[in-house]
Amino acid sequence: MELVINNLSKTYANGTKALQNITLNIPTGMFGLLGPNGAGKSTLMRTIATLQDADEGSITLGNTDLLKQKDEIRKVLGYLPQEFSLYPKVSAEFLLNHLAVLKGLSNKKQRKEVVEALLHKTNLYNHRKKNLGGFSGGMKQRFGIAQALLSNPKLIIVDEPTAGLDPAERNRFYNLLSELGENTVVILSTHIVEDVKELCTNMAIINQGQVLLKGNPIQAIEELEGMIYQKTIEKSELNTYKQEFAVIAEKFIQGKPVIHILDKSNPGNGFKAIPADLEHVYFSNIFGRLQN
Structure with missing residues (x-):
């Protein structure tokens, strides 16, 4: 499975050229996306996540056109944005179960198995009854990954996922992402350059909406x-x-x-x-x- 982005462009109403002919081939594994604030990273992430349209260009995942078959892509997409909100007065288990229903897991027994498996995978099972308002920053991020995995995604997008996390939580989070990257396209947008070196086999640097470099971090x-x-x-x-x-x-x-x-x-x-x-x-x- 490969994500192919070809000549993608986006200009906002105020004239800002957020993306200028972006072309990238992203294979299975961890892919790092680096760039300063305002470089176009979040615009690219939102476009891949089907949350906004591009002006020109194409994005395909396998044989699926992301820009034209949004509903199909959303079935195999896991997305963890830079900022997201959780209901603070409900438990992790309750909310994950609720989100599983919204994802289409209607079989109660199957849904229970999936929810429990994801809570174990993200090391949250022992905290499953705890209200989300009492979660640490790292626990919230791991819950974010748990919800992103409900659809058994082929494509996972994480945007600045470790901001504010202590080193131990950051390591746990990235260990989980690395495991997922063995069979999935995982796009990691981050400001932490060293994390890309340690985790990603491929990367790109973008600035002012343009790709400045793409390739293997070690070779670069x-x-x-x-x-x-x-x-x-x-x-x-x-x-x-x-x-x-x-x-x-x-x-x-x-x-x-x-x-x-x-x-x-x-x-x-x-x-x-x-x-x-x-x-x-x-x-x-x-x-x-x-x-x-």
Whole structure:
């Protein structure tokens, strides 16, 4: 099963070009989607989730046209948006059962088996009688995945799923997604670059509605090896270095800026070569200009 997006475009009424000829082939497995705020990620997610229409282009899942056969796609779609609400005064078991009815699971015995299996899968079974208003952020996200799996989906979309989660909850959540990705197309939109490196076999970086890079995260990192340099400078020198070099990242350590630059050859001048990582790939596509 493969999701194929071809020349997808969307312009809003205010003139914002949210998507510009987006073309991606997304196979079974975990696919990472990276980009800054306003890059078009959420527009792309909502379009794939059949929540809004594109102006041009096509999206197919196998032999199904997502833009024309929305009801068919919704039967095999699991969607976890960036923000979602839960009824705080009902239990996880009650709401999941209710949502299963809405999904068409009319057989009571079958529905009970599915609900219990999903509560076990998301490690919520021991909390099934607890009202959702008392759930932690991680538990709510796991419940979100449980409801997304009610239809045994072939396509799962998760938009910024770990915002606000502590590291332990984030790991549990991603372990679950990785397991699902063995047999399903899972699209993960996130700001956490390192998570894409660890979880995804394929990725894309988009900005201003355009695809800047697509491919394997590890291969993308390897292509930058030997071109990333670091130097600690004075704060007053920062603008000068930005004008002279392709500064793709900066951070303050003990009150002084540490800059990372992208350069094909050793720039000298006190710069030290460092290993490339996926953040360098990301920033070099968003901000970088390669020095000769």
